[in-house]
Amino acid sequence: MNRRRCAAAAITVVCAVTLLAVPSQAFAAPSAPLAPAAPSAPGAPEPPVPAKKTLEEIRLELEGLYARAASATDAYNLAEERAKKQSAEIVKLAQEIVRGQDRIADLKDRAGAAARAQYRGGGLPPEAQLMLTDDPQLFLDGASRFTQGQKATKDLIAELEQTQEDLTAYTKEASAQWSKLEANRVRQAKSKKEINEQIDAAKKIESQLEKKERERLLKLEQEAAYRAQTAWLNSGVLKGAKGSASEQGRKAIAFATAQIGKPYVWGAEGPGSYDCSGLTSQAWAAAGRAIPRTSQEQWRLLPRIDIKDMRPGDLIIYHTDASHVGMYVGDGAIVHAPRPGRHVTLAGAGSMVILGVVRPDK
Known part of the structure; x- marks a missing residue:
């Protein structure tokens, strides 16, 4: 007998022994109702008798409550993960905004330095200064510097404009990420409330059971799991799985x-x-x-x-x-x-x- 069959057989034997080892006289039958409520005071009108739930019905109710809590937990975890990512993205965008602001300040300083240099040259634009020189070589050298200066000025203006556009985009994206972050925080709070409500409801039901009923409820859970596992293995689903x-x-x-x-x-x-x-x-x-x-x-x-x-x-x-x-x-x-x-x-x-x-x- 291969290893999987041995293990499956061992699980079956252990489960069977566990179930047989429970003294049957200690618990109500799976379909037995809970103990009735205490009688009302003499002479008082009898209240309507609520339908009594069997332990099996209680097991299924608890199963449903915990299933809804599990779904809400997944929603909470997903919202939390997204909130973490958005928080990290906001930090990155904030850093980019600071760098962009520093870059704009630097470019403005450079533009100001160029303007001050022109002022020191008598306020004349470079092309007018060139026209007043009598030295041909000086004129050619100046023309070359003027051309280079024009390109540098254009590059400076283009870089300033691009940096301002980037800064606007970073700010807009940071605002969008903040809105998403707040939305996920709302989802987290809603899911947390749902989780606690389902778990509290389940705990309340279990707290109303006597010790022997809680023990029997656990056995019912084990029996249901054992039946499902046995049926699954007997279906041959693992046949050939190696x-x-x-x-x-x-x-x-x-x-x-x-x-x-x-x-x-x-x-x-x-x-x-x-x-x-x-x-x-x-x-x-x-x-x-x-x-x-x-x-x-x-x-x-x-x-x-x-x-x-x-x-x-x-x-x-x-x-x-x-x-x-x-x-x-x-x-x-x-x-x-x-x-x-x-x-x-x-x-x-x-x-x-x-x-x-x-x-x-x-």
Whole structure:
């Protein structure tokens, strides 16, 4: 049995043992409703009884909340990256504006020096001074200098005009970049609000569960992931997949797996915590390859690979909006930062809905 089959079988056995090891009498069945609310005071009208949600329904609700938080996190990260680039561009433009202003001041000084020299010559223009000389050689020498002076004056004026045009363009571009920067700051604030709302809503739901219900909820998440991974492997999607990691890929994997156990924090890029794309982008940066910061930009800009050609180090993009990413490490597994409340971990590559695969070092 080859290495991938051995690893897949091992994962299957571990998951099965984990599930069987949970005492069934300690938890409600997956479809069991939550405990009913306390009865109202005697004589008071009975309030309408709200529909009771099963733990499975709560799991799906939490999944939706965290998915929306992930999408908002990607939007926040993208706005932050663009704001950083625009801030850097504004700094460069400001430096160009200062240089342009200094150049204009220098050109004006040179023009002033020429005017003062003419004044010292009696205020006569150079061509009139030439006409008054009786020395033919002096006349020829002066004519040559006059021609050169005329060219220098024209060049000076042309350079001054070009510098002023450049300065106007730099100022206009700086203003445009500032407007974009402000727009991205607004997007960041909106996304941050959306993230916090979704996470707070999820935390509120979880806080209302009893300890045994929270434990069972975690088991339901694991069971759902196990079923999805098993179906994915049984589909034969990895049949014949024998790609090996590149040298850079091995470095990226080594970095990513070294982060296992660190908490997920949205917007984080390490070293103490990560979000999903923060982990993958930093892992590839450690391997010497700069890639886009967000999962959506990684999906949009990096070369796409067929799953059958996937190799360790490639990035698997998840969900229809490309809001999650994990790094494939081989044997049907990924390393990823799952969501708030979880830590960087290994998981089945097929445990979530796969959108596609990209390769940073193609």
